[in-house]
Amino acid sequence: MSAHVPYIAVSAFDIIALVLVIGPLATTLWVLPKEARNAFQARLWRFTGAALAALTLSSITLLVGRTLEMSRQGLSEVAHWLPLVLRETPFGRVWLVRPIMLLLAWAAWYIGRNLERRRVAASFLFAAAAVIAFTRSATGHPADQGSWTLPEWVDWIHLVAVSVWAGVVFTMSVAVFPRLPQARISPSVRANLITRLSSVATVALIGILITGILSAYYYVGTWTALRDSSYGHVLLVKLAFVAVAVALGAVNRFLFVPPIRAAVSTPAGHGTTAHDHGERPLRLLMRSVGTEALFLLAALAAAAVLLHGMPPREMDHVIGGTMAQGPRADHPARARRVTVRRLDTHQPRLRHLISTVCYGVLSPRAAPPGDLYRPRESAIRASL
Ligand code: HEM
Numbered sequence: 322m323s324a325h326v327p328y329i330a331v332s333a334f335d336i337i338a339l340v341l342v343i344g345p346l347a348t349t350l351w352v353l354p355k356e357a358r359n360a361f362q363a364r365l366w367r368f369t370g371a372a373l374a375a376l377t378l379s380s381i382t383l384l385v386g387r388t389l390e391m392s393r394q395g396l397s398e399v400a401h402w403l404p405l406v407l408r409e410t411p412f413g414r415v416w417l418v419r420p421i422m423l424l425l426a427w428a429a430w431y432i433g434r435n436l437e438r439r440r441v442a443a444s445f446l447f448a449a450a451a452v453i454a455f456t457r458s459a460t461g462h463p464a465d466q467g468s469w470t471l472p473e474w475v476d477w478i479h480l481v482a483v484s485v486w487a488g489v490v491f492t493m494s495v496a497v498f499p500r501l502p503q504a505r506i507s508p509s510v511r512a513n514l515i516t517r518l519s520s521v522a523t524v525a526l527i528g529i530l531i532t533g534i535l536s537a538y539y540y541v542g543t544w545t546a547l548r549d550s551s552y553g554h555v556l557l558v559k560l561a562f563v564a565v566a567v568a569l570g571a572v573n574r575f576l577f578v579p580p581i582r583a584a585v586s587t588p589a590g591h592g593t594t595a596h597d598h599g600e601r602p603l604r605l606l607m608r609s610v611g612t613e614a615l616f617l618l619a620a621l622a623a624a625a626v627l628l629h630g631m632p633p634r635e636m637d638h639v640i641g642g643t644m645a646q647g648p649r650a651d652h653p654a655r656a657r658r659v660t661v662r663r664l665d666t667h668q669p670r671l672r673h674l675i676s677t678v679c680y681g682v683l684s685p686r687a688a689p690p691g692d693l694y695r696p697r698e699s700a701i702r703a704s705l
Pocket of ligand 1 (some may be wrong): 487620621624625
């Protein structure tokens with residue numbers, strides 16, 4: 322586990338950067354009512370720019386991190402291995418989509434500095450970020466079963482919905498709520514803003530729960546596996562953080578939003594500045610959203626750990642592959658399910674399995690889908 326820590330940190334950085342890009346975009350597009358745009362849009366756009374810079378950096382870090390992970394060499398060797406990884410591995414080929422999307426995203430950000438084009442630019446930027454999210458799904462556990470498979474799409478929807486929920490919550494906590502008291506918006510606009518925040522979070526949460534449960538069933542499968550595997554334990558920790566965040570979201574929606582909205586219907590609520598009505602529930606809501614953001618951050622970190630674990634279902638495949646060494650050619654269907662993607666570098670117990678793969682006991686016919694063991698990539702490993 323400790324050998325994985327730097328790679329987990331790199332994944333966490335990349336996921337959080339993505340969330341921070343999608344958050345202000347979703348806030349601009351769906352949370353801010355028209356009447357509140359002037360008060361916050363410039364700040365949100367600067368925030369988007371900073372997050373985009375973080376995502377650019379995290380994309381480079383991710384490439385370097387994966388190169389180190391695959392080559393098992395030090396940083397000084399990275400320049401040698403990097404072109405090879407980009408050219409010869411499925412990860413490298415998918416990663417190459419990122420610079421293109423980042424360029425488009427920066428162009429959209431630049432164009433969006435003009436207020437009139439801001440919403441169109443935000444939509445383009447959102448689309449580019451969504452494609453970058455797909456590069457994560459296409460190089461993670463879902464890709465072990467091949468390209469463009471259902472698990473990849475499910476994971477992608479999960480990641481985008483997660484980015485919307487967590488991103489909007491972060492953005493509100495960091496960029497909008499601290500400015501709300503000074504913003505000259507009426508209580509009715511403020512109530513509208515809070516209601517929209519709650520609705521966007523609810524829709525995203527529904528998507529997250531459905532796709533999360535589907536992925537969990539796909540990777541874990543049984544209650545026993547959930548209870549007995551370390552992957553299952555990490556998932557349970559993550560779900561504990563998620564449960565607290567969901568509970569806080571429910572408290573916001575059912576306890577704090579109604580009095581904020583109700584304050585608007587009193588005669589004094591119309592046309593006055595924001596801070597004389599529904600003040601107390603608003604303060605409580607802002608504090609609660611801030612706490613929710615912290616638990617979501619913890620859930621994101623737990624997700625990064627999950628990505629570097631071995632799902633119980635994949636573990637079955639590995640065991641199947643190990644035992645199938647002799648008669649493998651007679652059982653191509655079993656051999657096709659062998660997975661060694663992350664075992665190679667850090668699990669000495671299983672190195673013999675990697676050797677088996679690298680030196681060709683696995684016939685090309687029996688190689689698993691997804692180009693994992695293309696001869697060139699095997700050659701990289703074999704030459705180490
Ligand atoms: C019912 C609730 C949820 C369940 C059952 C669930 C389950 C899962 C599973 C099984 C995976 C696949 C991990 C892998 O590839 O090995 C995953 C990925 C992930 N989950 Fe969740 N999740 C849930 C909610 C959430 C929430 C609320 C967040 C946000 C804070 C979150 C953040 C993530 C992230 C960032 C990934 C990684 C996606 C990627 O990079 O491809 N999940 N989740």
